Amino acid sequence: MALERTLILVKPDAVQRRLTGEILSRLERKGLKIVGAKMLRITPELSRQHYAEHVEKPFYPDLEGFITSGPVVAVCAEGPGAIAVCRTLMGATNGREAAPGTIRGDYGQSRSMNLIHGSDGPDAAARELKLYFKDEELFAFDKLIEPVLYEAA
Ligand code: IDP
Numbered sequence: 454m455a456l457e458r459t460l461i462l463v464k465p466d467a468v469q470r471r472l473t474g475e476i477l478s479r480l481e482r483k484g485l486k487i488v489g490a491k492m493l494r495i496t497p498e499l500s501r502q503h504y505a506e507h508v509e510k511p512f513y514p515d516l517e518g519f520i521t522s523g524p525v526v527a528v529c530a531e532g533p534g535a536i537a538v539c540r541t542l543m544g545a546t547n548g549r550e551a552a553p554g555t556i557r558g559d560y561g562q563s564r565s566m567n568l569i570h571g572s573d574g575p576d577a578a579a580r581e582l583k584l585y586f587k588d589e590e591l592f593a594f595d596k597l598i599e600p601v602l603y604e605a606a
Pocket residue numbers: 507512515516545546564565566567569570571573
């Protein structure tokens with residue numbers, strides 16, 4: 454399984470609800486490695502870049518209003534198959550439909566204020582990570598535990 458990096462955002466609703474630690478803890482307990490992290494306020498311009506595929510959609514103004522409404526925590530998570538692993542941990546977009554045991558399924562009931570963003574594929578991950586992190590803000594470290602965590606099946 455290829456080692457991947459993915460962009461995670463703890464969205465403004467989760468920061469407001471004091472769920473940042475819980476959400477990042479779930480990623481870490483799964484075995485994902487946090488190799489970069491920062492808190493920031495997303496600007497309308499960054500929102501348009503991040504959500505370029507949604508800018509023309511009817512819900513975009515609400516999405517921009519929400520994602521710029523307060524600080525987010527941006528994280529780069531690394532691990533084998535990290536993109537899909539994070540998508541599975543997140544659950545379906547709409548919290549009312551997300552499975553119990555997923556972050557959105559356990560903590561949310563909204564389709565828009567859904568706590569967490571995770572890149573949806575390798576191209577998106579590469580593009581989005583560049584929007585939030587400089588190369589020198591991402592770290593490589595601590596490989597000793599990895600044979601135990603990721604033993605080849
Ligand atoms: P994802 O975050 O599960 O990948 P996307 O379809 O890429 O979902 O949508 C990006 C974000 O836009 C969602 O996480 C959610 O915050 C918001 N969103 C998606 N669909 C709607 C909608 O129909 N109404 C309002 N907000 C939406």
